[in-house]
Structure formats: structure tokens, C-alpha cells
Amino acid sequence: MTDLPARVHGHCDPRFEAVRTAFEANFRERGELGAAVAVTVGGETVVDLWGGWADGARSRPWERDTLVNVWSTTKGPTALCAHILADRGLLDLDAPVAAYWPEFAAAGKEExxxxxxxxxxxxxxxxxxxxxxxxxxxxxLTTRRLAATEPWWAPGTRSGYHALTYGFLVGEVVRRVSGLRPAAFLEREVTGPLGVDFTIGLPEKESGRVAELVQPPAGPAGEGAAAPAALPPLALAALANPPIGADQANTPGWRAAEIPAANGHGTARxxxxxxxxFAGAGSYGGRRILSPGAAERVREGQGRCLDLVLGAGLGHETExxxxxxxxxxxxxxxxxPRAFGHDGFGGSCGLADPEAGVSLGYVMNRMGPxxxxxxxxxxxxxxxxxxx
Known part of the structure; x- marks a missing residue:
């Protein structure tokens, strides 16, 4: 069975046949195990493809509704929660965090x-x-420790990838303002009304359709991965405290938890x-989720620099x-250059390009390095x- 070529299923508009070709080539040439890709243009789905295997043993075919942990691709939906609150005038992005979360002002974080x-x-x-x-x-416990800790560098001066802490930081502000953590807020405000098959954390009732993640080969450290001891303390703290990889993410404990930076589960669609x-200026599926101005603000650049955590691995500046x-x-x-998105540890991706009206979702289970x-x-x- 393991020698059989992966079968690709689904729909692809003839204009986007190149996407099908690339998707099939991923299986033949780039070690893909199981995956799905979806593309929308102007809110219309033009690509919805899936194929391969949902487990490392290649015993379960990847189905149309197979779910998978998308790691940091989750950060886009988590950010969306904060932007919805800001759009409603309930959250000021230029206010001190401590205005909503008073304990956060400890250890020099007042500003x-x-x-x-x-x-x-x-x-x-x-x-x-x-x-x-x-x-x-x-x-x-996690948010309490974050509120008490001292920053690694002067806040606001440089970016340094908040691999796991991002979701707790943004998420606690969402909770303080709305009364809901991001998982419940996202379901109430977005995924429920739109019928989107995505959750932060995985409900136990959905465990039968989740794909098994397969550990990446040895290579550069990604978010949550066990980083080499040679990395400086800041990178070790960001990427390996605690160390997380496919083995941990396949457990019931990880799936049941709420980690809004890293354990969103969904389909490519x-x-x-x-x-x-984001690509639709705040509207999707006939519903307005954000005002056009709020949707535009999401891609407001905060300064280009060599990221303090990922810079050495990426080899170039980012914004x-x-x-x-x-x-x-x-x-x-x-x-x-004004398109934007987020990659997830191992390969997944969400993309938005308002100028082209394009969005893309790519999910997979054989993690890359x-x-x-x-x-x-x-x-x-x-x-x-x-x-x-």
C-alpha cells in the first residue's frame, strides 16, 4: 500500500490547473504524505483539493473533511478576534495592555x-x-506567569517571534474585554455564523477525523520545536519552553487544550x-465580520527588522x-508585497491578498523542517x- 501513488480528489477550476499540477507534484517530488489546498477568488472557491494519507502508516485516506493541527496558521484567526473587538470600539490597540489586564503591568511592562x-x-x-x-x-497559570515576567528586550523596539506566548497574550486581552477566550469568541462571532470547519483546540467529538502529524526530519528549529542547545537563551525560551513537536500534538491533552497560537484544527477550506x-476587506460569505478600515489595519506594518528569534534561521529581514x-x-x-498571511510549524499556510481578492489555505500532516x-x-x- 505504501508504494501506491497518492490520489488527489476534489475540484479545481480549469483556470487554476497549475495549482492541481503543483499539488500533485508535492506528493511525487516533495515528500507529501497527506494534504489539502483551497483557494478563493472574490469569495468564490476555485480550488478545493485533497489527497494522500491521514496517518503515517498510510492506512487512512485523507478525506474531504479531514482535520489537522495547523500550528501557527492559528495566529491569524486569533488576531481576528482582537480586531473584531477593536472594530467595535471595545479594544484600543494603542492602549496599554494593563488597561485591560492590570496584573500585566508588573516587571516594567506598564507601557x-x-x-x-x-x-x-x-x-x-x-x-x-x-x-x-x-x-x-x-x-x-500560563497567563499569570506571563503577566509577572520581565521582557527580554525593550517592548516596541523590535519584533521577536512569540511562538507560543502570542496566543495567551492576545487571548487574555480578548478574554478580559469580551469575557470569552479566543476559542469560544471565534466560534460565536465567526466560525459558527459562517459555518467554517475550524476550532482552536479539538472537540473530542471530532477526534475521529483528525490527521496524525508526522515529525519533521532533522533541520532548522521551528516554533515549538526542540531547538539546538547552541541557540541563545531568548530563542530557546521562545522555541523550546516547553519543547513541542508532532508526538506531543497528537495527544489528547494537546488537542483538548486551548493554545491560540498553535493548536487550531481545521480543513484547508x-x-x-x-x-x-482579510482578503475580502472584512466580508466573507455574504457577512461582514470587520469594517473595511479594520480589515486594512491588520496589515499595518510595524517596522521591518531581523527578527530577534527567527532572524538567524530565516536569513533576511521581515515585517x-x-x-x-x-x-x-x-x-x-x-x-x-502588501499580501499577508501566516505559516505554521512544518508547512501549513494561510494567505490573504486583498488587491487580487485571493485567499489560500494549505494544510498537511508530514511536517517539514x-x-x-x-x-x-x-x-x-x-x-x-x-x-x-
Whole structure:
């Protein structure tokens, strides 16, 4: 069975046949195991493909409704929660975090702004004290430790990827303002009304359709991965406190927890739908989720720099908006420098390009070793733009 070529299923508009070709090539040439890709243009789904296997043993075919952990691609929907509150006048992105979360003012963080959390500029990429995986599952403990900790650098001056802490920081502000953590807020305000098959954390009732993640080969450290001891303390704190990989993410404990930076579960269609809200100037599926101005603000660049956590691994400067990464001159999300999106550990991706009206969702279970811009994702993005 393992020698059989992967079968690709689904729909692909003839204009986007290049995307199907690239998707099939990912299985033949780039080691794909199981995956799905979806593309929307102007809110219309033009690509909805899936194929391969939902487990490492290749005993379960990837189905149309197979769910998978998308790691940091989750950060886009989490940021969306904060932007909805800001759009309603309930959250000021230029206010100190402590205005909503008073305990956060400890250890010199009185002037950290909400926008600093969204842009990975709060100086809290990781906790200074050891934090176990079981402790990460405990929301109150994790947020309490973050509120008490000292920043690693002067907040607001540089970006440093908040791999796991991002979701707790932004999420606690969402909770303080709305009374709901991001998982419940997203369901109430977005995924429920739109019928989007995406959750932060995985409800036990959905466990039968989730794909098994397969550990990446040895290579550069990604978010949550066990980083080499040679990394500086800041990077170790951000990427390996606690260390997390496929083995941990396949457990019931990880799936049941709420980790809004890293344990969103969904289909490629769901990712394309959620990022389609940004691509559609705040509207999707006939519903307005954000005002056009609020949707535009998501990609407001906060300053280009060599990221303090990921810079050495990426090898070039990057710029983060208010929750998502800008394509910029690196072209991470296509040739439009103002397109934006987010990659997930191992390869997944959500992309939004308002100028082209395009959104893309790519999900997979055989994790790659790349920090960002996995070759499988890049091939699909290139094929989308070649088809426009």
C-alpha cells in the first residue's frame, strides 16, 4: 500500500490547473504524505483539493473533511478576534495592555501596548522560567506567569517571534474585554455564523477525523520545536519552553487544550475562508465580520527588522503587521508585497491578498523542517499567481 501513488480528489477550476499540477507534484517530488489546498477568488472557491494519507502508516485516506493541527496558521484567526473587538470600539490597540489586564503591568511592562502583542513586539517571546507542557495547558497559570515576567528586550523596539506566548497574550486581552477566550469568541462571532470547519483546540467529538502529524526530519528549529542547545537563551525560551513537536500534538491533552497560537484544527477550506475575511476587506460569505478600515489595519506594518528569534534561521529581514506577516520584498505570500498571511510549524499556510481578492489555505500532516516558506507551500502560492 505504501508504494501506491497518492490520489488527489476534489475540484479545481480549469483556470487554476497549475495549482492541481503543483499539488500533485508535492506528493511525487516533495515528500507529501497527506494534504489539502483551497483557494478563493472574490469569495468564490476555485480550488478545493485533497489527497494522500491521514496517518503515517498510510492506512487512512485523507478525506474531504479531514482535520489537522495547523500550528501557527492559528495566529491569524486569533488576531481576528482582537480586531473584531477593536472594530467595535471595545479594544484600543494603542492602549496599554494593563488597561485591560492590570496584573500585566508588573516587571516594567506598564507601557506595553496592545499593538505590541499583535506584532510580536512585547518582548515576551518566551517565559524565563521552565514551563512544562502540562503547565502550558493551564490557561490561568500560563497567563499569570506571563503577566509577572520581565521582557527580554525593550517592548516596541523590535519584533521577536512569540511562538507560543502570542496566543495567551492576545487571548487574555480578548478574554478580559469580551469575557470569552479566543476559542469560544471565534466560534460565536465567526466560525459558527459562517459555518467554517475550524476550532482552536479539538472537540473530542471530532477526534475521529483528525490527521496524525508526522515529525519533521532533522533541520532548522521551528516554533515549538526542540531547538539546538547552541541557540541563545531568548530563542530557546521562545522555541523550546516547553519543547513541542508532532508526538506531543497528537495527544489528547494537546488537542483538548486551548493554545491560540498553535493548536487550531481545521480543513484547508476553513483556513481559506478565515483568511478570506482579510482578503475580502472584512466580508466573507455574504457577512461582514470587520469594517473595511479594520480589515486594512491588520496589515499595518510595524517596522521591518531581523527578527530577534527567527532572524538567524530565516536569513533576511521581515515585517509583521498587526497579527500577520507581510509578503514584502521576500515574496512569502506572493508577488504583491502588501499580501499577508501566516505559516505554521512544518508547512501549513494561510494567505490573504486583498488587491487580487485571493485567499489560500494549505494544510498537511508530514511536517517539514523549515521555519517558514516550506517548498510545498511556495509551489502552491506560485501556481496560484501564475493562474491569475
Amino acid at each position: 506595553v501596548l496592545v499593538r505590541h502583542l499583535l506584532a510580536h513586539r512585547a518582548g515576551l517571546s518566551g517565559l524565563r522560567e521552565p514551563h512544562t507542557l502540562q503547565e502550558l495547558y493551564y490557561w490561568e 476553513a483556513v481559506a475562508d478565515l483568511y478570506g475575511i 509583521i503587521g498587526l497579527g500577520l506577516w507581510l509578503s514584502g520584498p521576500n515574496g512569502s505570500y506572493g508577488p504583491n 523549515h521555519i517558514a516558506d516550506d517548498p510545498r507551500k511556495t509551489a502552491l502560492v506560485d501556481a496560484v499567481y501564475a493562474s491569475l
